[in-house]
Amino acid sequence: MSRTAGASAPSYESAGAWTVDRAVRALATACARESRAVPEVVALTLAPEHLRLHLGAPDEWAPPGWSVADEGRTWWIELGKVQSAPIDHGVAEPFPRLVSLGVTGAGRILLNLAAADGVIGVEGDATRAYGLVQAWASRLTTSPWSAGVRVIQVGFASEESLANLAEAASSLNDPDGGVLMLAEPPQNRDLEYVTWLARERHRGWSIVVLRADDARWRLTVDASGSVETGLLDEPVRLRA
Secondary structure (H helix, E strand, C coil): EEEECCCCCHHHHHHHHHHHHHHHHHHHHHHHHCCCCCCCCEEEECCCCEEEEEEEECCCCCCCCCEEHHHHEEEEEEHHHHHCCCCCCCCCCCCCCEEEEECCCCCCEEEEHCCCCCCCEEECCCHHHHHHHHHHHHHHHCCHHCCEEEEEEEEECCCCEHHHHHHHCCHHCCCCCEEEEEECCCCCCHHHHHHHHHHHHHEEEEEEECCCCCCCCCEEECCCEEEECCCCCCCCEEEC
């Protein structure tokens, strides 16, 4: 079964979710006013005083209100500026597939699943990995920036999950794409199909696979809840 994201966030994350949502909408508005595309963002760090965007490729041309660091690999904005930043609600939400990963010494970390050019593998401690992916499925249907995102689960022990990939075939033809989550690595023809779907980025599907045999992003979580992403400079601690 697939689910489409709603509009409300869990109460314990409301303040942080509001800040993230407003900041990325402010970014999209600022970029639109400068007649430039929003950069590809791999991850986002929400700190007590600022919000940082970790870009997929260096870009030193940040719009007004944003500062550049790390030779264009990071853009950041002070949280005090977020509340007063102009928002054009006619501009599309730039990162609807942001998911919360955990925290580091720098702040709360969110990943942009849409930035992965291929399969996103989650492995390591089975219970922790499974719980993380299920948490993503939940957040993608409740975060304010994820309205309209289709989430398809296959092979999970939940009411929303489909039994196999064949049951998801019609939904995977959705021209708007979404997020496909697999509880087991696909095999044979399913593997060929998932590999093809991941490569066809214009089809708009982000694919998350537990214990993936081959993955572009590989997140490894241990029993203590520490996650090595291969994307950030330090491990991320899952939130309790």
